[in-house]
Amino acid sequence: MTKQEHIDFWKNSALRDGESVQVLFEGKQYMQALFFSHLVIEKLLKALWIKDNDENTPPFSHNLEYLYNQTDLELDNTLSDLFPIINNWNIEGRYQDYKDKFYKKCTYAYTTEKIAEVELLKQCLVENL
Numbered sequence: 001m002t003k004q005e006h007i008d009f010w011k012n013s014a015l016r017d018g019e020s021v022q023v024l025f026e027g028k029q030y031m032q033a034l035f036f037s038h039l040v041i042e043k044l045l046k047a048l049w050i051k052d053n054d055e056n057t058p059p060f061s062h063n064l065e066y067l068y069n070q071t072d073l074e075l076d077n078t079l080s081d082l083f084p085i086i087n088n089w090n091i092e093g094r095y096q097d098y099k100d101k102f103y104k105k106c107t108y109a110y111t112t113e114k115i116a117e118v119e120l121l122k123q124c125l126v127e128n129l
Contacts, residue, residue: 014043
């Protein structure tokens with residue numbers, strides 16, 4: 001695969017996951033919608049990582065701040081400050097008590113606000129690919 005094909009792989013996967021975010025949100029599966037939002041941003045950052053680095057295999061990490069810091073992208077603080085928040089939505093492998101607390105936090109209002117913020121970040125990342 002070419003470098004561009006690797007970038008497109010991650011970008012297209014992210015955009016498909018973005019469609020899942022909407023389906024999950026509309027189905028009132030707010031915690032899962034936010035988890036998929038994390039996946040969207042992670043995959044776009046991996047596409048940017050490939051764009052900005054010599055290799056075509058991004059780091060095996062789910063940490064958005066770590067991935068972002070290994071790209072040439074310079075976001076304003078409004079967007080980059082979202083990374084630690086979104087990192088908390090990566091619920092895979094978390095203990096049940098963490099998932100239960102997170103589930104209670106994922107109200108309609110919270111999820112609506114955060115998905116709107118993620119959408120702005122997503123648009124910015126896509127524009128920089």
